[in-house]
Amino acid sequence: MFKDKPTLKQVVGSYAFGRRFEYRVSCSSNTQFTSQCSQRSCGWVLRTWKSNRGTYWHVKAFVNEHTCERNDNYNVEFKCVSTTVIGDLFASKYCDPGRIIRHKDIISEMREQHGIHLLYNKTYRSKEHALNQVFGGPWESLQRLPSYFYVLEQGNPGIVTKIKIDSENRFKYGIIASSNLLLGWLSASMLPI
Ligand SMILES: [Zn+2]
DSSP, rough: OOSSSHHHHHHHHHHHHHHOEHHHHHEEOOOEEEHHHHHEOOOOEEEEEEEEESOEEEEEEEEOOOOOHHHHOOOTTTOOOOOHHHHHHHHHGGGGTTTTOOOHHHHHHHHHOOOOOOOHHHHHHHHHHHHHHOOOOOOHHHHHHHHHHHHHHHHTTTTTEEEEEOTTTTTTEEEEEEHHHHHHHHHHHTTTO
16 A cells, blocks of 8 residues: 555656666556556556545555566666656765765766666756755755754864855855865955955
């Protein structure tokens, strides 16, 4: 049983990715969702239906056996791997404030470890999802920023952070820099004109 349709789709995506096969959604409505192996001759299928009460989705049928040639099914393009599946893979890595993960890091890791070639746009959206998983949405992230900056400074001697708010206590910007650089910048910005 799945708590809602987004969760169901997420689980199917992660499951297929983890087992290295591509799937297609053959039916998706308000009451039914069916996914099948992308190889049309294959018997792998998951049929689900929505509960009459609540948002829950139930498994109606699950044939977890491939009759296709799995090697033929594996596609390095892996188009059906969603940004949420990729984002979930990287979310735990963003929990470490001392670690910086750039777009090109995601691209190279997906290529080297999973044989998947990501385009920048998909990488960007995957990273956004990963950050949302860890820090919540933009508003929630801003609320966590002071504690995040604090942990960052504690774990990285030489790094200083600063949060600037306006006269109405609204966030303007945040800075992460080496202590020398930031102190120099602040000194320069406070010079009388
Ligand atoms: Zn199959």
